[in-house]
Amino acid sequence: MQHGNDVWIVENSGVCSKLLDYEPGAPIISTNGQFKLAALLLIAEGCPLHYASDFDPEGLGMAQRLLDRYPEHVQLWRMGLEDYSKTSPLKELSNEQVEKLKSTRDSELLEVAEDMRRLRKAGYQEALVELMVVDLREKHVKLKS
Numbered sequence: 001m002q003h004g005n006d007v008w009i010v011e012n013s014g015v016c017s018k019l020l021d022y023e024p025g026a027p028i029i030s031t032n033g034q035f036k037l038a039a040l041l042l043i044a045e046g047c048p049l050h051y052a053s054d055f056d057p058e059g060l061g062m063a064q065r066l067l068d069r070y071p072e073h074v075q076l077w078r079m080g081l082e083d084y085s086k087t088s089p090l091k092e093l094s095n096e097q098v099e100k101l102k103s104t105r106d107s108e109l110l111e112v113a114e115d116m117r118r119l120r121k122a123g124y125q126e127a128l129v130e131l132m133v134v135d136l137r138e139k140h141v142k143l144k145s
Contacts, residue, residue: 006139008077011053011062015125015132022133031062050077052132055084055116055123057093057100060109067106077135078128081111086131087123089116097122 008028010016016030051066051074053059066074098120104113116122125132 005047007047007049008136008139009049009051010125010132011059012125015052015129018126018129019132019136022129023136026136028136047073049074050135051075052077052079052125052128054125055079055087055089055112056091057097057116057122059125060104060113060116061100064104064106064109067109076106076108078125078132079112080108081115083128083131084112084115084123087125087127089119089121089123091122091124093120093122 005027008019008026010019010028010030011032013030013032016028019028020026049066049070051063053063060079063076063079067076093116098117101113101117104110
């Protein structure tokens with residue numbers, strides 16, 4: 001692997017597969033909800049990581065942990081308040097899930113967590129695939145040049 005290449009990480013393996021259908025060869029991996037050793041090795045290689053997850057307490061929690069642990073390597077990808085809104089959140093959050101959102105500290109994630117607490121609804125990254133493809137194509141084409 002070339003030092004410094006951007007890597008795109010998604011939580012959901014189905015989303016990963018769809019993105020690769022649209023942009024074969026793009027440097028994308030799926031964590032299946034857990035940040036695996038392979039992804040940590042990419043950080044050790046100095047790769048900038050663009051991380052995207054579902055808009056649920058677990059997804060925001062993982063993003064927060066990654067930002068806490070690797071702030072110089074991890075950038076959030078399609079995890080802002082506008083993106084949350086575009087997922088048309090429908091799935092009800094339990095009281096326990098709403099409580100988990102209180103551990104969010106990153107300013108961008110905090111906006112999302114506050115809106116999730118207000119709406120008590122989760123959103124899913126499948127709704128953002130088309131936008132993610134645009135992001136990938138823009139960055140991947142630049143990397144290939």
